[in-house]
Amino acid sequence: MARTIEADLLLGEIQDATNRISALVGAATQYSQRDEASPEAADVNELLDSTSSMLAHKLGPDVRVVKDYDRGLPRIPGNPSELNQVWTNLIDNALTAMRDMGTGATLTLRTRQDGDDVMVEIGDTGPGVPGTIRDRIFDPFFTTNELVRDSG
DSSP states (O other), X not given: OHHHHHHHHHHHHHHHHXXXXXXXXXXXXXXXXXXXXXXXXXXXXXXXXHHHHHTHHHHTTTOEEEEEOOTXXXXXXXXXXXXXXXXXXXXXXXXXXXXXXXXXXXXEEEEEEETTEEEXXXXXXXXXXXXXXXXXXXXXXXXXHHHHHHHO
C-alpha cells in the first residue's frame, strides 16, 4: 500500500516536471524563431509570454509579475525574434533596476490597442533614472553600466 502511494506521488511529480519542460521548450521555440527577411504576423502577447518565460530564472522569488494583456489585439507585422530581443533588453533592464528591492519588486507587462497602434508597456517599481543623466539616456553609446556597477 505504501509503495503504491509513493509510486503515485512520484508519477505525479514526473508528470508535473514533464509539463513544465514542455512549456519551457515551447517558450524557447517561440522565443528563438528564426530570422525572417520579410515580416510575419506576430501575436504580441505570445511573444511577451515567451520572453518572460525565458527570463524567469532572473526573476527570483521576490519579483511579482503582473500581466495586463489586451487579449483582443490584432496580430502585427514584424520580426518576432527582433521583437523578443527588444523586450528581453527592456525586461532585463527593469530587473536590474529592481535588484535590491526585495519583496516590493513588481514587473508589469501590459499590452493595449490605441487606435491603429498596438502598445507594449514594460514597467518596474525600481527607483527610476537619476535626474542628473535623464537627458542623456538616448544619446548614442550612452550606458548606465557604471552606475549599476557602482551601486551594486
